[in-house]
Amino acid sequence: MNTCSFFLLLCPLLFSQTEATLFGCGLLQCQFSSSGDVVYLAKMFFNKLLWADYNSTLGKYTGYTEKAIEVVDGFNKNKEFLKREQNNLELCKTHVQLVLDVLSKSAVEPSVTLRSADLSGSRHPSMLVCSAYNFYPKQIRLSWLRNGKEVTSDVMSTEELPSGNWLYQIHSHLELTHTSGDTIACQVEHASLLKPKLYEWESISESERNKFAVGAAALLLGLVVLGGGLIYNKRCTNGRQLVPTSAG
Structure with missing residues (x-):
């Protein structure tokens, strides 16, 4: 007993x-x-x-x-x-x-979202926000990994906040200057998980973003020119008259 x-x-x-x-x-x-x-x-x-x-x-x-x-x-x-x-x-x-x-009460696995937010007046150009919702029990750990190593600086986290019905939520913020080739992930550790779960942030560097923008603009311009050429060619074809010739 x-x-x-x-x-x-x-x-x-x-x-x-x-x-x-x-x-x-x-x-x-x-x-x-x-x-x-x-x-x-x-x-x-x-x-x-x-x-x-x-x-x-x-x-x-x-x-x-x-x-x-x-x-x-x-x-x-x-x-x-x-x-x-x-x-x-x-x-x-x-x-x-x-x-x-x-x-x-059985352990309830958290629902996790990862998003970015722009910062104004900060030495860091952006912030990543990792949010875990509707989990039980209350004890949970969110941590940030850069290229597989834990990041401890420029990290801010809230306490576990009640969401009602014995469920909780928590939010962790990472201020960062993202460089090309970096892999950023939010790691979640909770009783409902057999092992820590990683949520990777997929983004491209500023230079890669500029290259993508230039390429997209060039492609768009090419389509416009091609479309204009096809329209002009069609008009010329429709307005052309055939002149019969007589056999000698």
């Missing part, structure tokens, strides 16, 4: 006296098993030592020092105190199903 627990409340307390300062802490804990049993515990600590507790299985408080035994004896005679702890037990039971739903 497997047993798990979760904490409802952790409240640090500070007690000041003329002689010394006492540090106290009250901890409310729910324990539940696979068989459906639920146990509620309320623990009180002073200076890191367990001072007293309430156990729903016993239905009473227990003191662990001479002074605590004296104090909890009064607690156990107070019906309001005992009723409050019973209400906390019921609160534990209502939260168990919620915890089980979260623990049993």
Whole structure:
């Protein structure tokens, strides 16, 4: 039988006296098993030592020092105190199903997009943005690789942001000056993936882009000239008249 627990409340307390300062802490804990049993515990600590507790299985408080035994004896005679702890037990039971739903939720693979954005007033001419959407659980890692090596400078990332329905999103930004031949990729590591997944940014350098633009313009100009020649030739053919000749 497997047993798990979760904490409802952790409240640090500070007690000041003329002689010394006492540090106290009250901890409310729910324990539940696979068989459906639920146990509620309320623990009180002073200076890191367990001072007293309430156990729903016993239905009473227990003191662990001479002074605590004296104090909890009064607690156990107070019906309001005992009723409050019973209400906390019921609160534990209502939260168990919620915890089980979260623990049993399967990992959801993120949907990843990679895009570029122009920057104004920056020493870098462009920015790449890697976004992961609708993933679970929350823990995820986005990293940037240039030619297979991780990039650590000029990288900014958000925290995991809730998207609703227990799903999350995150965004990572890379400012860069892209040079010809570089391979830039966003690497995603998540529980839903058997191994890190790479998303490569496919782009061409500025010089290659200029060559492509010049070539496209030349091709377009050639098509225009060719089209104009065909139209002129057709008009000349339609306007030409044949003159008959007589045999000698």
